[in-house]
Amino acid sequence: MRVVAVLGGELSEEGRWLDSELDGAIGHILKETRFKGEIGTTLYIPLPRLQVLLVGLGRRRGHRLSDVRRLGVKVAEEVVERGVREVAVENFLAARFGKRDASRVLAEGLYLGAYRFSRYQNEGKSPRARFVIAQGYGPVVEEAGVVAEGVYLARDLVNEPPNVLTPEELAWRAERLATEVGLEVRVLGPEGIQNLGMGAYWAVAKGSANEPRFIELVYRPEEEAIRRLALVGKGLTFDTGGYSLKPTDSMKTMKADMAGAAAVLGAMRVIAQLKPPVEVRAYIAAAENMISGRAYRVDDVLRALNGKTIEVLNTDAEGRLTLADALAYASLAEPDAIVELSTLTGSCVVALGREMAGLFAADEALGREVQRAAETTGEKVWPMPMEESYRRKLKSKIADIANVGDRAGGAIQAALFLSEFADAPFVHLDIAGPGFAVKPEDHAYGPAGGTGFGVRTLVEWVMRQG
Numbered sequence: 116m117r118v119v120a121v122l123g124g125e126l127s128e129e130g131r132w133l134d135s136e137l138d139g140a141i142g143h144i145l146k147e148t149r150f151k152g153e154i155g156t157t158l159y160i161p162l163p164r165l166q167v168l169l170v171g172l173g174r175r176r177g178h179r180l181s182d183v184r185r186l187g188v189k190v191a192e193e194v195v196e197r198g199v200r201e202v203a204v205e206n207f208l209a210a211r212f213g214k215r216d217a218s219r220v221l222a223e224g225l226y227l228g229a230y231r232f233s234r235y236q237n238e239g240k241s242p243r244a245r246f247v248i249a250q251g252y253g254p255v256v257e258e259a260g261v262v263a264e265g266v267y268l269a270r271d272l273v274n275e276p277p278n279v280l281t282p283e284e285l286a287w288r289a290e291r292l293a294t295e296v297g298l299e300v301r302v303l304g305p306e307g308i309q310n311l312g313m314g315a316y317w318a319v320a321k322g323s324a325n326e327p328r329f330i331e332l333v334y335r336p337e338e339e340a341i342r343r344l345a346l347v348g349k350g351l352t353f354d355t356g357g358y359s360l361k362p363t364d365s366m367k368t369m370k371a372d373m374a375g376a377a378a379v380l381g382a383m384r385v386i387a388q389l390k391p392p393v394e395v396r397a398y399i400a401a402a403e404n405m406i407s408g409r410a411y412r413v414d415d416v417l418r419a420l421n422g423k424t425i426e427v428l429n430t431d432a433e434g435r436l437t438l439a440d441a442l443a444y445a446s447l448a449e450p451d452a453i454v455e456l457s458t459l460t461g462s463c464v465v466a467l468g469r470e471m472a473g474l475f476a477a478d479e480a481l482g483r484e485v486q487r488a489a490e491t492t493g494e495k496v497w498p499m500p501m502e503e504s505y506r507r508k509l510k511s512k513i514a515d516i517a518n519v520g521d522r523a524g525g526a527i528q529a530a531l532f533l534s535e536f537a538d539a540p541f542v543h544l545d546i547a548g549p550g551f552a553v554k555p556e557d558h559a560y561g562p563a564g565g566t567g568f569g570v571r572t573l574v575e576w577v578m579r580q581g
């Protein structure tokens with residue numbers, strides 16, 4: 116398939132070349148169909164010798180680079196739908212943004228949009244399309260491919276059903292990743308977790324027959340590291356709510372409660388290949404929040420790794436308990452920054468909807484760094500307040516802190532809770548909304564299901580260091 120642009124209602128230069136090769140067939144159809152080429156619209160032309168896809172770029176002016184990414188996604192969707200194998204795409208708006216930048220974001224869009232998860236479907240599998248960008252800049256297209264592989268990994272992990280992707284399976288996949296791309300890996304089981312004193316994490320984990328796994332990955336640069344960073348991801352492979360049980364409808368999609376962990380693993384895959392001059396450690400406290408005779412209860416008092424005691428008032432606020440210990444553990448290595456991603460609260464989805472993450476910065480400068488990185492990637496994050504006075508809501512009568520406050524401002528209270536356990540400059544991203552797309556229209560860069568949200572922001576942030 117050949118893909119060419121319609122800009123300002125006219126065929127692009129590349130389109131005109133193709134049209135003359137095809138004896139004016141495209142121009143003819145363009146007139147006949149009155150295709151105006153509004154931005155993001157497409158016209159599929161199956162000619163006898165060649166399939167052609169016209170892509171509307173809208174008016175001649177006023178484009179942003181991110182429009183090119185969206186156009187790439189659009190092209191990929193058409194390609195997948197039609198089962199096309201080989202695609203040559205014009206480097207849209209290269210004259211406006213330069214070959215290099217235009218082809219980088221176009222490639223991102225093409226790869227992100229072409230993703231499908233069909234592992235458990237016997238029919239309807241089609242082989243992956245191969246994209247070539249005409250006049251593209253090779254190295255950045257290749258880099259976009261590496262980044263997309265990381266996003267694909269994260270999406271696959273989220274999309275796997277929870278009976279397959281248990282904490283143990285997640286750890287195996289982390290180990291496989293480590294061998295594949297050359298990362299150090301350490302995995303702890305129930306004994307290791309209890310011996311270290313991760314009492315909050317263990318309380319959540321112990322109710323399940325599927326054992327927890329604490330996963331640590333380390334990327335070390337060849338030269339001396341100019342900065343040492345920590346990534347932490349929430350890794351609940353399933354969240355029933357525990358004894359504060361979720362109703363069925365809310366429990367649907369709770370296999371995606373490890374989207375933070377998936378993003379961190381996806382990012383580590385990319386980082387290991389792009390080799391930035393910083394040290395990056397990743398931490399995942401993987402567990403399943405279930406009900407049993409061994410499960411934790413409301414009213415329990417737990418002791419976290421940093422010595423703080425926690426009163427459990429709701430077993431469905433389990434993510435912050437597992438993260439409390441993961442953050443305390445990450446802090447022991449004295450990193451220069453901790454960025455943590457979690458599908459933490461329904462409250463954040465109410466506040467920002469399904470397409471944006473809430474960004475909670477305990478450290479303002481770090482918050483700005485992460486926000487800028489997100490802006491470049493097109494992943495939407497919005498700054499939220501860490502309102503200090505709300506800490507009072509987490510007061511406990513029996514312990515140092517309670518695991519929930521009240522409903523109003525729930526996402527903020529959750530962020531404040533986490534900040535009690537991070538002993539380093541800290542940013543929390545609540546990805547409960549954008550981590551998983553229930554409907555395809557909730558997701559700008561691919562199909563419904565796991566989105567891989569956060570992978571590109573983390574990679575961009577890490578690659579900007581130094």
Ligand code: BES
Pocket residue numbers: 354372429431432433434458459460461462464519525547548
């Ligand atoms: N995993 C959920 C949060 C969630 C909700 C993620 C919707 C994705 C979509 C989390 O563990 C949870 O249940 N949070 C509770 C907290 C409450 C008990 C304070 C919530 O948001 O209702």
Ligand code: ZN
Pocket residue numbers: 354356430431432433434
């Ligand atoms: Zn929960």
Ligand code: ZN
Pocket residue numbers: 351354372431433434458459
């Ligand atoms: Zn949860």
